[in-house]
Amino acid sequence: MIFTSCTTSVSLEARQDKTGAVAMQTKISPSVQALLSSLAGADSTEALFDEAQIRASLKAAGFAVTGLKFPSKSALTVTAETKNITTMLRGSKDFISVTGDNGISDMRIKLSPENIRKAVAIMPEDTALYVELLIAPVFTGEAMTAQEYTDLIAIAYGEKIAQDLLKAKVNLMFSVPGTIVSAEMTNSNENDVIVKNNAITMSIPLIRLLTDLKGTECRIRWKE
Template identity: 30%
Template sequence: MKNRGKYLYSTVFLIALLGFSGCTSTLKVAAGTDGSADMEFTSSMGTALSDTIKAITGKMEGNSSRGIFSEDSIRSTLADSDFSAVKVSTGKDSSLSAGGTLPPAEKQTHATGSLRAADFIYTSSSKMTLTVTPENLFTMAQGLPEDTKSYLELFMAPVFSGEKMTKDEYRMLIASIYGENIAKELESSAIDVTLIPPKGKSIKKSSPANAESSASKAVFSIPLLDFLTLGTQKSYSIEW
């Protein structure tokens, strides 16, 4: 139980990373009036990447038929954390759906090192912000338990290794190791982040300004290659 709490956000982060590496990925975060946040993540992984990960991890663990996502493990990890009302489902096509409710920042008790969920998603009385930085992502990667670090290392992503690399350089690296099909999947992959204000509130402002925004939601599309080669802090926010 203690280890599960220690590695909570690293585990959630790992799940998200594998999920981001798909043709269709979405993260919806709905702000509560009390500073809480309802989160829902869905993803369908690309065929080439899914087959490669299954093959590699199957050889490593002696079971090439195992799925990429363990529904029971994900549900157990989230349930033993700050998340409540946890829902998880996985599909044979390497799809994943997971969600739950995060309490306000002052009520969050689990962390990886000094990082809490509030360092990534923070909700105040009039604003919600999702923030990612190279430093926090690197810290999360280093906080992974050894038995799961191998999954992350498959990506060789500079944002987790601390190296500096352009998107083109990283794409070339992936193509040289795993082939052009996987490089193309990564290049075309993105996650759509949807931020939703509390019930009864309307969005007055969203940032960056290029979001697809209405009174009820703002949608930000983040290319996967941009995320994996992140060099500066990126923030996405709505105000109501």
């Protein structure tokens, strides 16, 4: 649901042995919630998330779910463990890579259209169907500017949904087992990347993730 929400935070705790802990918090705006309920033919008071489907999807993808909560009918918090952060997105060869040289570890995260599509593929079927309704360039492959895509969403689903989309951000948070040497993200603006102690927060406008066919790469280097 990261692609249909206004507020999403995803965190990754990378460990020395390449195991890791992943967490996600997301909350869908009232306007998007009403739209999804309408498209699904469901009552607007019904929960948008199916606990059994989410657990099954994550387990099938190789994650060990350690926590799953629903603070409200439109909010979700999930925590999970992975045996290897570099292979946790099945079918992807370059989603996360970690290399080392002279005591410096170098982790790269590639948010390419291909990797985003692979991430959608592990979602529950109904969630994947919601994502398809976004008709976003990252899924269709059609080149489109952020403004053109926003206009398309406004025509298809209304101006309020389009405005929610423009405001939406995805916050990526990383913690690493060492002292951070550098942290950077392609196409970033001032204050998009914040480093504090051994933790990093990178903020990406959702509209960029959905329309940038070149993708976004995050890179973090730390001293062991």
